[in-house]
Structure formats: structure tokens, C-alpha cells
Amino acid sequence: MAKPPRLKYVKHVRAKGKLYAYFNTGERKDGKVIYAPLPRPSSPEFFVAYGRMKAKREKRAGYSLAAACQAYEESTDFVGKADSTKKLYRYALRTIEDALGRFPINDLRRDDIQRVLDHGLPSASAHNIFLAVLGLVYRHARRQGKTELNPVRDFDKIKGGSHEPWPAPVLEAALVSEHDRTRLAAHLLYFTGQRIGDVCKMQWSDVRGDEIFVTQQKTGKKLWIPMLAELRAELDRTPKRGMTILTREGGHPMTDQVIRKELKAHGAAMGVEVVPHGLRKNAVISLLEAGCSVAETAAITGQTYRIVEQYAAQIDQRRMGRAAIVKLETKRKRENG
Known part of the structure; x- marks a missing residue:
């Protein structure tokens, strides 16, 4: 029995003597990869469907979280908010872009977000607004057909203590x-x-x-x-x-x-x-x-x-940490010409 051709994103399954093909969409649901059925490999429709699914996946994979942030900032949902809210949300959007913007929107995982929450945010209020705005970015992206993910779904808000500093945009808005x-x-x-x-x-x-x-x-x-x-x-x-x-x-x-x-x-x-x-x-x-x-x-x-x-x-x-990274970047640039 001839082996089926090896194609990117495709897995083959034999069942009851028949060969079936499934396309890895690159999306997940409840932590499991979503596979879409392809036509029978021997049919003329197989490569047409495969080419269409492959193009769709690779086009979507090129859509970064930074691009999603920009799209949300240009949306009517964002533009219609109060100026003070937009200022706060922009602060969170820049944080998202700096920490996670390089990720394709379908590749972001819970542990990527957790690393930012554990090491990149100064307070409970910053934690909560980061998750809230990231959730809004993904909601807008879902409505635009860019993703099916909701990576912030299982994160909880945390209660702030009496000494939590106010986020800078909230303070400036109060003044x-x-x-x-x-x-x-x-x-x-x-x-x-x-x-x-x-x-x-x-x-x-x-x-x-x-x-x-x-x-x-x-x-x-x-x-x-x-x-x-x-x-x-x-x-x-x-x-x-x-x-x-x-x-x-x-x-x-x-x-x-x-x-x-x-x-x-x-x-x-x-x-x-x-x-x-x-x-x-x-x-x-x-x-x-x-x-x-x-x-x-x-x-x-x-x-x-x-x-x-x-x-x-x-x-x-924090000051010494920033200084250390600047020195390391300078060293890397010098070594790499």
C-alpha cells in the first residue's frame, strides 16, 4: 500500500481500510488542536481544499498581536470611549505590544501571559487592566475573524492592597x-x-x-x-x-x-x-x-x-535592571557588528 504524500499541516488516518486526511488549522479549543477534515486524498478536490486551508492558516499566522492592538485602537469600540479611559487603555496597549506584540495572534498561550503578570507589572491594578485590555483586543480580533482564541478566559482579577500605587493614566486623569x-x-x-x-x-x-x-x-x-x-x-x-x-x-x-x-x-x-x-x-x-x-x-x-x-x-x-539590559544590548551589537 502506497504511503500518502507528506504535506505541511496534514495528518493521515487509516480507518477500516480507508485513508482520511485532516488539516491542522493552528487553532485550539480547550487546549486541543483543531483539525479540519479534507476531501479524500485520491479525489481531485483534495489539493484545491488543501491549498485554500494552507493559505488561510499562513495568512492568519502572519497577523501579530501588535497588529491586533493597533486594529482595536482604531475600532469604533475604542474610539467611542471617554478620553480618560482611552488614555488608560493606550497605556495597557503599549505594555501588551512591548511584552507580547511579536507573537502571532494564534500562538499566544497562557504561560506567555503568566510570565508578564509575574515579572512585568508593578501592581494589582496594572495586572487587572492588562488582562482587561488584552481581552478586549482578542474579542475584537475574534469579531474580525482573525482568531478563535480567548487566552485570558481563565485568569482572575486580583484584589489590590491598601498601598497599591495608582496607574499613571488614572492619576493623571484625577489631576x-x-x-x-x-x-x-x-x-x-x-x-x-x-x-x-x-x-x-x-x-x-x-x-x-x-x-x-x-x-x-x-x-x-x-x-x-x-x-x-x-x-x-x-x-x-x-x-x-x-x-x-x-x-x-x-x-x-x-x-x-x-x-x-x-x-x-x-x-x-x-x-x-x-x-x-x-x-x-x-x-x-x-x-x-x-x-x-x-x-x-x-x-x-x-x-x-x-x-x-x-x-x-x-x-x-528596576533602574539597575534597565541599565544592565542596555549594557548587554550594546555588547551584543558590538559583537555582531
């Missing part, structure tokens, strides 16, 4: 929010690095020249915090309705529960779970990344050196 109290609270929390209880108790009389005076409730520390121009400008545009800077209707002092609720609503509108205390960590990270020493950073936030040093160690590791 320009059209909701006056959200915008003011974000400025005070981020640019002073204080806890929400201390921020809610800040009074106009605490603003002295270019500084804000704070007595921390938790530690009793007394701090003179110099104001950035952005915070100064925000205070200048804020009407003085009462003794405290943050007020309710009628100028009464604001409770931290209301601010928590409003800031969480801001994050939720952008698809991210955030808490006010996250802005305290944003402040520490920004100060350290700007080149401030541990002592200088602690002078603003009132934290112990030990706590600030923990943040500094993480930042130094």
Missing part, C-alpha cells in the same frame, strides 16, 4: 478631573504624600506662604511641606468655603469616607480599583524616581527611613 473635589483631593494627597485623614483636616490657615503645615494624626509628627507649583495653582483656583480646604455643602468639614467613595468611583470609571492611600505610595515613588534621597523623601511624607528604603530598593532594582 485634571472635571469633578472639583476629586481633582482637589488628588492634588492634596499626591503632592503632599499624606494620609487621607490628615488631608481632610487641612485648613486654609495651614497654608503659609509656599508651604503647608501638617500635624500627622497617626504619628504626631509636625511637617512643613513645600508646595509644588501645580498644588499652589489648584489651591488658588479653589473657593474658600469654610475652615478646611476640602468641604461639604455649606462649607462644613469633609469626611474621609466621602473622599474615599469619590476617588474609588473615579478609578472604577476607568476600569481600575483604587484606594486613596495608593496616592501616598505614588508620592514616595515619584520623589525617589526624581532622585530624592531617602531622608528627603521621608521629610515630605513623614514615614520612617525603613519604609522609604523598602520603596527605594525596588526602584533601584
Whole structure:
């Protein structure tokens, strides 16, 4: 009995004395490769069908995840979203492209995604928005007939702790929010690095020249915090309705529960779970990344050196890691001419 010709993507099966051919589509369902039946190998239709399936598979295999990200960004679904949401989604899309963009869209596997989640994302909120946007990219690609995969299906969101920093687009959106109290609270929390209880108790009389005076409730520390121009400008545009800077209707002092609720609503509108205390960590990270020493950073936030040093160690590791890769790339280019 003659052997069937060896063809790319084709497997042959003999059953009850007959030869059957199946085409490996390159797609999977429930982890199993999907094979499509071909006409009988002896029939004239066999090579016509094989050529059509092969061309379709190879055309699809050339469609990268980076191309899928671009297609989603140009879609009506993306374009119709709020500007703040688009800014956050673009941030996630660039992360997807950098980490996974080279993959053909049908070749991405769960372990590829898991490696990014384990080593490439700084926080729970970044984890969740990465998965959400990757899921939207694949949904759009499925609607366009580019894939049948849904590689994020079995991943769960993770709960963020009280110290998770806000993703940069969510922070920047809060600083320009059209909701006056959200915008003011974000400025005070981020640019002073204080806890929400201390921020809610800040009074106009605490603003002295270019500084804000704070007595921390938790530690009793007394701090003179110099104001950035952005915070100064925000205070200048804020009407003085009462003794405290943050007020309710009628100028009464604001409770931290209301601010928590409003800031969480801001994050939720952008698809991210955030808490006010996250802005305290944003402040520490920004100060350290700007080149401030541990002592200088602690002078603003009132934290112990030990706590600030923990943040500094993480930042130094990332900075040194980037420097190491730059040196390795330079060495490789030199060796390869």
C-alpha cells in the first residue's frame, strides 16, 4: 500500500481500510488542536481544499498581536470611549505590544501571559487592566475573524492592597478631573504624600506662604511641606468655603469616607480599583524616581527611613535592571557588528 504524500499541516488516518486526511488549522479549543477534515486524498478536490486551508492558516499566522492592538485602537469600540479611559487603555496597549506584540495572534498561550503578570507589572491594578485590555483586543480580533482564541478566559482579577500605587493614566486623569473635589483631593494627597485623614483636616490657615503645615494624626509628627507649583495653582483656583480646604455643602468639614467613595468611583470609571492611600505610595515613588534621597523623601511624607528604603530598593532594582539590559544590548551589537 502506497504511503500518502507528506504535506505541511496534514495528518493521515487509516480507518477500516480507508485513508482520511485532516488539516491542522493552528487553532485550539480547550487546549486541543483543531483539525479540519479534507476531501479524500485520491479525489481531485483534495489539493484545491488543501491549498485554500494552507493559505488561510499562513495568512492568519502572519497577523501579530501588535497588529491586533493597533486594529482595536482604531475600532469604533475604542474610539467611542471617554478620553480618560482611552488614555488608560493606550497605556495597557503599549505594555501588551512591548511584552507580547511579536507573537502571532494564534500562538499566544497562557504561560506567555503568566510570565508578564509575574515579572512585568508593578501592581494589582496594572495586572487587572492588562488582562482587561488584552481581552478586549482578542474579542475584537475574534469579531474580525482573525482568531478563535480567548487566552485570558481563565485568569482572575486580583484584589489590590491598601498601598497599591495608582496607574499613571488614572492619576493623571484625577489631576485634571472635571469633578472639583476629586481633582482637589488628588492634588492634596499626591503632592503632599499624606494620609487621607490628615488631608481632610487641612485648613486654609495651614497654608503659609509656599508651604503647608501638617500635624500627622497617626504619628504626631509636625511637617512643613513645600508646595509644588501645580498644588499652589489648584489651591488658588479653589473657593474658600469654610475652615478646611476640602468641604461639604455649606462649607462644613469633609469626611474621609466621602473622599474615599469619590476617588474609588473615579478609578472604577476607568476600569481600575483604587484606594486613596495608593496616592501616598505614588508620592514616595515619584520623589525617589526624581532622585530624592531617602531622608528627603521621608521629610515630605513623614514615614520612617525603613519604609522609604523598602520603596527605594525596588526602584533601584528596576533602574539597575534597565541599565544592565542596555549594557548587554550594546555588547551584543558590538559583537555582531
